[in-house]
Amino acid sequence: MDPDRSVTQDDAEESVVKRNATCVSALNMIIKSLWDINVFASSREDEPVFHEFLLNDLSLKHPLEANGVFDLFLNILEALPNWGSYFEVYEMAKKICNRCKMDLEYPTERSFGLIINASSLREVKASLFFSYTLKSVFKHFTFENIVKVIKMNLKMPCDKEGCGKRNYVQRMINKLPSVFTIALEWTKNETAGEIYDTASFLATEIDVSVIYQYKGDSTCTKYRLVSMVCSHGERYNCVAYENNRWVRYLRSEIEVIGDWDSVVSICLTQSIRPQILFFESNPDIGTLVRSLIGFASIYGVKARAGNEYDTGVWVGDRKIAAIGVRISSGITCHGLAFNIYPDLKYFEHIVPYGIPDKQVTSLRKETDTLLPSEEVIHEQLVSCLAKVFSYDDIVWKEDPSVILVTPDNEFLGLIRF
């Protein structure tokens, strides 16, 4: 036996194991990041099933390229097409030549989010810094404006019988995705300062209508960052917003980070590169839905979030809670109604929630557990809401109704029994 050869083989095997571990860590952290998105709230319970399925389905033996974690994410969506629908963006592009007035429409393109170079983010920031006076700098320095400059302000020549002049291409969407995804591409040799510069430029809230021209009729084009898949040396982390603070998942441990500024500082001190950013639409509704799903689970009822057509909280195809949105003088108000034990016969006479082919249910109908008194249920529901909002946000009005307000004293919702 040649000892040198066996050493080489061992090295090779060790290196395969190491690569494999990196891929598995990326897969784990992508899954972790998804669980924080409201539309996946009910899938979380089946984590072992999805984990096992994806581990078997995906080829994790190849080394991940520098930015391969986004490719891995796309492979996951390919393996689970139902998941893909939450991320789909259908982008239409149009250009009107300002010289010859010829217009050109490009074919609609489907994507699962925007891919941006971390370095171009820094370059655009630097160029904007020089092109605006200090007074207006802050207005133009928003993350979505920079994304727009990088991604949307591409000029294309007026070709196909046109005059050849380069014109801006307008990018439009008709439909808002449930989850808006931004992938950051890194070269992997950035300095800690460059990582910090990039991270400090990210925002936890973005308005998609700044990036795209939005042609649909939804009034809420704002999205909030819920989780990120980050690379950390050979491993991946998940940084997520849970219970009003940022936390970081490393392997199987969880570490509390705190506010967003603290997230940006650990990017600097530990060279953590955010690679996939998941922004969720309508976060307030997402938070309400999550808390109501948690409440239902106390009684062993497996509820799920609805979708953009069937909102609220559902048990199978039966609706158990409704969440309403009202926009008045620019303030969004959310009201919620959880069916505990209403007289469901009432719904036979009216079309519940405007959905004729769906049924309405109640907690009493769905659970095998004997329900406690109204007061006890009330307290449980409030404590579920308090877990996702903060206690200060909940204002007790006259029993048995609870009024939810945001820290700015905006009306958020009313719980009725």
Ligand SMILES: [Zn+2]
């Ligand atoms: Zn032209």
